[in-house]
Amino acid sequence: MARRFGLLAVLVLVVAALFWSGVHNLRKRRMQMQQAQQAQVTITKDGPDAAPSAGKLEGKAAPGFTLLDTSGKKVSLADYKGKPVVVNFWATWCGPCRLEMPWFEEFSAKYKDQGLVVLGISEDDGAPKEDIDKAVRKAGVSYPILLTDGKVSGAYGGVDYLPETFYVDKTGTVVEETAGAPTKDEMEANIRKLVAATGGL
Amino acid sequence: MLFEAETATVTAGKPSAVELRFRVEDGFHVNSHKPASELLIPTALKLEPAAVKVANEEYPRGAAFRLTVGDGETLDVYQGEFRVRLTVVAPRGESELRGMLHYQACDSAACFPPRDLPVVVAIVGK
Numbered sequence: 001m002a003r004r005f006g007l008l009a010v011l012v013l014v015v016a017a018l019f020w021s022g023v024h025n026l027r028k029r030r031m032q033m034q035q036a037q038q039a040q041v042t043i044t045k046d047g048p049d050a051a052p053s054a055g056k057l058e059g060k061a062a063p064g065f066t067l068l069d070t071s072g073k074k075v076s077l078a079d080y081k082g083k084p085v086v087v088n089f090w091a092t093w094c095g096p097c098r099l100e101m102p103w104f105e106e107f108s109a110k111y112k113d114q115g116l117v118v119l120g121i122s123e124d125d126g127a128p129k130e131d132i133d134k135a136v137r138k139a140g141v142s143y144p145i146l147l148t149d150g151k152v153s154g155a156y157g158g159v160d161y162l163p164e165t166f167y168v169d170k171t172g173t174v175v176e177e178t179a180g181a182p183t184k185d186e187m188e189a190n191i192r193k194l195v196a197a198t199g200g201l
Numbered sequence: 202m203l204f205e206a207e208t209a210t211v212t213a214g215k216p217s218a219v220e221l222r223f224r225v226e227d228g229f230h231v232n233s234h235k236p237a238s239e240l241l242i243p244t245a246l247k248l249e250p251a252a253v254k255v256a257n258e259e260y261p262r263g264a265a266f267r268l269t270v271g272d273g274e275t276l277d278v279y280q281g282e283f284r285v286r287l288t289v290v291a292p293r294g295e296s297e298l299r300g301m302l303h304y305q306a307c308d309s310a311a312c313f314p315p316r317d318l319p320v321v322v323a324i325v326g327k
Contacts, residue, residue: 095241
C-alpha cells in the first residue's frame with residue numbers, strides 16, 4: 001500500500017511538469033526554435049489539487065455522504081452500515097475507470113452473500129446525465145451510481161487521480177484504499193480483505 | 202501554471218501560420234483533438250477574441266494508444282511533443298493572442314481531471 005502511494009506521489013509530480021510550450025513562426029523556424037529552447041518553461045501545478053490525494057483515510061472513519069443516484073434517489077453511506085462497502089470514484093472521461101468497473105460488477109455478484117455493496121460515485125461535475133448513463137451502460141454495471149455533489153471528493157481527501165477506491169468495513173472504517181486501476185487480482189484481494197474484516201469469510 | 206512564449210512576427214493583414222508547441226511528459230498522454238470515444242475530452246484551444254483574427258486551427262492527428270486494463274480500449278492520443286498550427290491575420294504592430302488549452306491527461310492506469318493551460322502568444326505584424 002505504502003509503495004502504491006509512493007508511486008502516486010511520483011506520478012503527480014511528473015504530471016505537475018506536464019507541459020512546456022512555445023511558439024514559432026514557420027518562416028523563422030530556426031531562429032524561433034532557438035528562442036523556444038530559451039523560453040521553454042516547466043509548468044507547475046499550483047492549484048489545491050497539487051498534492052497527492054490518497055492514502056490518508058486508511059484506518060479512519062469513512063466520511064459520510066448522501067448523494068442522488070442516476071434515478072434521482074437519495075443514497076447514503078450510512079444506509080449500508082454493517083455491510084462491507086466499496087466506494088469507487090470514477091468519471092466518464094477516465095478510460096481506466098470504465099475498464100475496471102465490470103470487475104466491480106462481477107465481484108458484487110460473487111460476494112453478494114457476504115453482503116458486499118459497491119457504490120460508484122461519478123466525478124463528472126456538470127456533465128450531462130446522459131453521458132453518465134451512456135458510460136454506465138457501456139461498462140455494463142448495475143450497482144448504484146451516485147452523482148457527485150462537488151464536495152464528497154474533498155471529504156475523501158481530494159480525489160484527483162481517478163479511479164480511487166475506498167474499502168469500508170461494517171463499522172464504517174476504511175480498511176484499504178487504492179488510486180489508479182489495480183489488476184483484477186489486486187481488486188479481488190482488497191475485496192476479500194474487506195469482506196474478511198466484516199466477518200464474511 | 203506558467204506559460205511563456207516568444208514573439209511571433211508575421212506579415213500584417215495577411216494570413217500567416219503560427220505554431221503552438223506543447224509537450225506531454227513521458228509516461229502520460231492526452232486525448233487528441235478527435236478522441237476515439239465521445240465520452241473522452243478532446244484537447245482543444247479556447248482562444249479569446251482579439252485584434253489578431255484566427256482563421257483556422259489545425260490539430261495534429263493522434264496516435265493509437267492501447268489501454269490494457271480489463272478488456273482494454275484503444276485511444277487516440279498525443280504523446281511527447283505535439284503542435285497546433287494556427288492561421289492568423291494580425292494587424293500592424295504588437296498584439297496578443299490569449300486563451301487556454303483544454304486537455305485531460307492520463308497514464309496507463311489512471312486519469313487526472315480536465316485542466317486548462319493558459320496560452321499567451323505575442324504577435325508582431327510588420
